[in-house]
Amino acid sequence: xxxxxxxxxxxxxxxxxxxxxxxxxxxxxxxxxxxxxxxxxxxxxxxxxxxxxxxxxxxxxxxxxxxxxxxxxxxxxxxxxxxxxxxxxxxxxxxxxxxxxxxxxxxxxxxxx
Numbered sequence: 001x002x003x004x005x006x007x008x009x010x011x012x013x014x015x016x017x018x019x020x021x022x023x024x025x026x027x028x029x030x031x032x033x034x035x036x037x038x039x040x041x042x043x044x045x046x047x048x049x050x051x052x053x054x055x056x057x058x059x060x061x062x063x064x065x066x067x068x069x070x071x072x073x074x075x076x077x078x079x080x081x082x083x084x085x086x087x088x089x090x091x092x093x094x095x096x097x098x099x100x101x102x103x104x105x106x107x108x109x110x111x112x113x
Contacts, residue, residue, distance in 0.1 A: 004103075010112075014058070014061055018056060019038070022037060022057050023052055024049050024051045026088070027048050027087065028059055029083070038087070041085030043083040045083045065113055066109070066110050067088055067109055067111055068088030069109050071090045072091070073090075074090070074091050074109050075104050079101050080095075080096040081097060082095055
């Protein structure tokens with residue numbers, strides 16, 4: 001267990017309308033005015049849904065967040081990331097967004113949005 005915690009640092013969240021496909025803990029993308037939806041494989045994401053119910057989602061848009069990671073190539077440092085299509089992120093060979101990864105392990109990665 002790590003003695004270092006990044007939880008809540010710089011967190012900025014906003015409420016958006018969302019569809020049924022949005023669940024807490026997944027990365028999301030803007031789908032319309034004031035609305036977010038689930039990401040497809042390779043999509044750029046705007047943040048992570050902290051909660052989702054009754055057609056609305058609280059989305060973290062900035063700060064440090066732990067995300068699930070699929071595949072290889074995500075390690076500490078500046079990494080191009082894109083949605084993996086299943087709620088997490090992956091290293092992006094093309095496209096994506098370069099983000100600062102503060103730590104990466106089998107539980108996911110801490111990323112600065």
